[in-house]
Amino acid sequence: MSIDLTVVSWIVTVVVGYYFVLFLASWFRRRPPAGAEATRPLMVILVPARNEELVLEGTLESLSSLEYAGGHRVLVVDDASTDATPTIASAWAARDDRIRTSRRVPPEAGQGKSEVLNHANRLVGDWLEAGDPWLEGRRPEDIVLVIVDADGRLEKESLAKVAPYFADPKVGSVQIGVRIANADANALARMQDIEFVGFSWLVQIARDWIGSSGLGGNGQFTRLSALQTLGRDPWHRGALTEDLDLGLRLIEGGWRTRFCHLTYVDQQGLTSWRPLLRQRTRWIQGHYQCWRHLVPLARSGRTPILARLDLILYLVLVVTVVLVSYTVVVGLLGTLGLVQVTNDFLLWVPYGVPRRTVSLLLSVLPVTVFLGTYQRHSAHPFRWYQLPAAALAFTTYGYVWFFVSLRALANLVLRRNAWVKTPRLAA
Structure with a gap:
């Protein structure tokens, strides 16, 4: 044979x-628009939480100490946790009025991260419509929803470094780099750090020039008005990679996505093979699910042709x-x-x-x-x-x-x- x-x-x-x-393009980095330092949208940080008692305390402590002059809020959405997650979240909300909590219960709970984020988005929309002072009377275009996983640690000045990117009204979302906090735990965690850092500072920086930067599940900043153009539930139900799916839908809708190389979010790496393989199977399956965007991308007249080509290649080259x-x-x-x-x-x-x-x-x-x-x-x-x-x-x-x-x-x-x-x- x-x-x-x-x-x-x-x-x-x-x-x-x-x-x-x-790789060659990644050596030349784009920055926010000139003179955009005065742009300070209200940052509403969404923390999806399901049985996160091991990490939530440290995450909320980190988020409460962020340095940002534009104001930030934290919304913890407890997805029917059975551990101390709701207790930890409630304790923080009781002593810091910038932090709020919401609890989902069965049968709505346990449907995946997309549904948790849609729940949070509806809450923010309802509070905005009701004139809730928690949102400072801001307009949807002046509010940015920030997704931080329960194990995430934003760099202290990350909000201030990302805010200027939203001076451009056409920018719908900004993604920041991801690092593995416990990269020195073992060889497997270090491999994940190479993977995340390599993708963030190689592929994403280069794609920022093209206009096709992708969204990640952690360290994702999205303008509320951009989300509203996708409906009341902008995250696709059943999407295993809701971040990739959302970014593609925003780009198809004519919004620009950016990558901010000036800051990062730390997250935990997995230190054993079984959960890693389960996680990556979900990711790659979600990537294949997003092949449904190939035709809409090809037909999207509002997206630059080079960005469309790059995104189609990115989807297929898996x-x-x-x-x-x-x-x-x-x-x-x-x-x-x-x-x-x-x-x-x-x-x-x-x-x-x-x-x-x-x-x-x-x-x-x-x-x-x-x-x-x-x-x-x-x-x-x-x-x-x-x-x-x-x-x-x-x-x-x-x-x-x-x-x-x-x-x-x-x-x-x-x-x-x-x-x-x-x-x-x-x-």
Whole structure:
């Protein structure tokens, strides 16, 4: 049996080249509009909370001490917790009038993060309509909803650094970088830190120029008036990646999304494999769900064509890990003599040292770019002599996406769509 890998190799090379271009663009960073420092929208921080007693105390303490002259509020939505979460939230609300709580109960509770956020959005809308002084009489365009997970820790001046981006009335949302707070806990947590820092400060900075920056589930800032254009429940019910889905819908609606590289949010990384695989399966399945946006994006006349192209590529290129894994498996079968492998990809390069050099460069370029970005922006950079081992570990870790992709595709075929909460560690 003969298998030809030429076409697959060309596809993977084009993808590598695409991300290398993003890497080059990430060295040139956009800033907020000039003279926008006086822009100070009211920041309403939404904290979805379901059994978060291990981390909620520290999160609320952190949020209460943020430094921002424009005013900020905190709304904790308890999603039918069975631990001390409501007690902790209520205690904070009793001593700080900037903090409010709301409790969801069955059967409405337990339907996933999208429904919790929609609940919070409806509350804010109702309070605004009723003239609640908690919102200082602000207009919807002057209120920004900030999503911080219960394990999130915003950098102290993050609100002040993001606020100027909203001086542009066309900006509907801003995403900030994400770091793993416990990156030094073990090797698995460190791999997640490389992943998040690499994506935030490589892909997101570059996409900020294009106008296609994506939203994350943590550290997401969205203008209330932009959310109102999507209806009373802007987060799509049943979406496993409600952040990606929301960002795509805003862009399709003509809103601009930005990435703020000036600040970040810390969150917990998972330190064991089972919850990590469950979490990533949900993420990749949610990514596949968002393929429903491919046609609307292609037809969206209000979105710049380059941003549309980039977002379509971003949605589709998730299959790259499957292609790479396929080449590895086929190569292994060829080495064992079970199949005959042909690949004419590098025929255009002279045989010998030039061809081996090009092959090596293409092999190490992706991990080199990611680790280079990580070294520039991480709070936990590697020592120089640790980099070869880190590169090997991160390359191996990347094949996790192949396994979870198969699980996600199986879930889609079997129509399993359960939202599973990520477990927390004691803060």
